[in-house]
Amino acid sequence: MGDPSQLTRSRETRCDSCTRITPSYDIVNYGSIEGGYRHLCSQCFNKEVAEMAGLTGFENAKFEPVGLVDSTGEVHEFHFRTHLFGTGVALDAFELCGGHPAGYKFQIIGDPEEDLLVLLGRLIEKMRRALSTKHLTDGEHGLQIAEQRVVRGRIEWDDASDGRVPLLVIDGREIGWDEFGRMLMSFEGWQFKLSIADKSEEL
Ligand SMILES: [Zn+2]
Known part of the structure; x- marks a missing residue:
């Protein structure tokens, strides 16, 4: 269990801030090689970045999974992750296979002061467009x-x-x-x- 690659591949990690057991895909290794890393869940990570950047208007949101149908009628279940960075917010949608992101992945970048639900709406439109075509x-x-x-x-x-x-x-x-x-x-x-x-x- 001392193997670090085992650690990063594990499905769940404890957030070093709120101590909640969190799926590994929702954990950010925050810090530096010299100072060491803290494992933060997306919510705690966003909170820290918002405080550092002096963003008061940022609303942390956790979106429930959404099922979307592709052009052949197959349902794809998408999970969401929100990451705040200095000048923007990235909203990711991904499918899971064995607890790890796999299959379709989508991302949209928005303004952190903007309503995240509006951003989610735009991301879902983009996902629908992509799912409507088979290549x-x-x-x-x-x-x-x-x-x-x-x-x-x-x-x-x-x-x-x-x-x-x-x-x-x-x-x-x-x-x-x-x-x-x-x-x-x-x-x-x-x-x-x-x-x-x-x-x-x-x-
Ligand atoms: Zn946390």
């Missing part, structure tokens, strides 16, 4: 790039390759680099355009 379809030769020939996804770390090549998350599902390469080979000789954007940007 991959199951064809006779396995998974294929869908008719509109546009793929949006996320670049993630792949343990299986030690991070040498990415693991892609497309339509909320994990796609290996080789598998994606195989899908591209249906378009041998065609051109493509690759555009990379921060997770809070609209693609």
